[in-house]
Amino acid sequence: MADWLTPDWPAPLGIKACVTTRSGGVSVAPFDSFNLGDHVDDEPDAVAQNRSTLTTALNIQPAWLKQVHGINVVEASAAHVIQADASWSKTPGVACTIMTADCLPALFCNRQGTQVAAAHAGWRGLAAGVLEAAVESFADAPADILVWLGPAIGPQAFEVGPEVREAFMASHPETAEAFVPSVNDGKFMADIYQLARMRLAAHGVTAVYGGGLSTYNDERFFSYRRGARTGRFASLVWIESLPSA
Template identity: 65%
Template sequence: MGVAAARRLRLAADLAATGSRGVRRVSRWGEDWLLPEWPAPANVRACVTTRRGGVSRAPFDSFNLGDHVGDEPAALSWNRQHLQDVLGCQPVWLEQVHSSVAVQAAPGNRATADASWSETPGLACAVLTADCLPVLFCDRAATRVAAAHAGWRGLAGGVLEATLEALAVPAGEVLAWLGPAIGPAVFEIGPEVREAFLAQHPAAAAAFVPSANAGRFVADLYQLARIRLAAVGVHAVYGGGLCTFSDARFYSYRRASRTGRFASLIWLAP
């Protein structure tokens, strides 16, 4: 058995053994993988990468998966192939533009969108982030999965709602998991951002606190996501709380504007 195959089998066992809350870190072979712990069906697989495990050089060191940040093409290619080899799935990458467009994941089709869904075993929905909020979805019957890239523009523009519409599953049957994003203690925004959310959901006021800078606020992306999901009937929401800015395991655009991207993926086991 080859090294990649052995790693894939070992990580597959970890993926299948996740529990019902939080996130679990798998650290081996000089790599870190984060596995959501939520009550997803047994054949739903999900994983979040970190900075460790690839071959990219600074400032993209070392497991950059973003192809738009200026990393060396050979390093990016190795990293993406390694991801696929270890996880044993086929990620479908998107051309992310902070939109509210959700598409069906299709191999070889690099759609301009910020969310995708899949009903094909082994075909992974994947989003790249470095402070924006990745949100993973599945249904309780394990027939469909989805992933959304939700920065504040995407959240305000309705990317989560668009993802749920594309998923075409009753809201009460949907589970959602919130991945690592910039935390509420450091995500400072202007008043126009706050107003954009309050105009749609007055309850969003609870997600904003005045910052130390007059006229500005700090925003809680996790709370904003939960408010919007609850408004459309999705209450089984898990995860949240991992701050990309303060946790050096993650790439963070606000911490260093020239940086890489980590991936959040979800798929149905073959």
């Protein structure tokens, strides 16, 4: 599709990734038009048609997850929908797939181009360690893993309560700098991209790319905070071909 995003990161040859947008589908408002979420009260036939379009356009088999804001990581399966918030794959053509509408999608690959992973990181999952869990699905050293951070709610729009700040600072005190006091007393504006980078760096992953897009401000994307009844877009990463021996 014309306005779908191709991540800008130095992934090895044979690794492909894509982020869909709201355009190019058949769903009607407020899910207009390329909604891929089957849990948001959109017409099931419309979701099925949109998913079929995705599969055909990218020539892949998406591995859909039932996301629950946890840290469970599973092997990606195109045959079964598994309850988890991250998946990994070593199988060409099977795409690790995350659906979001403000939460942070993170895509991973190793420098060898033999494994990919994707994680869904709302603040709860991020604070609980879903990114670190995705890193641990690789046998590679953290320094040999690349991460791309996809479209998520921006720091000018992500207002949170003090409990969110405390959840991060309990294990990573340095994350205090990712929170700025809000104009509303007792609230904070959180930078989910900075939080992700800090958590990854603490785990030894420093090759981190992407960030800077705000789903709340950029109407190409669905945003739950902009309108709670909305669709979901997808961030996908897959192996197109394995490196030659």
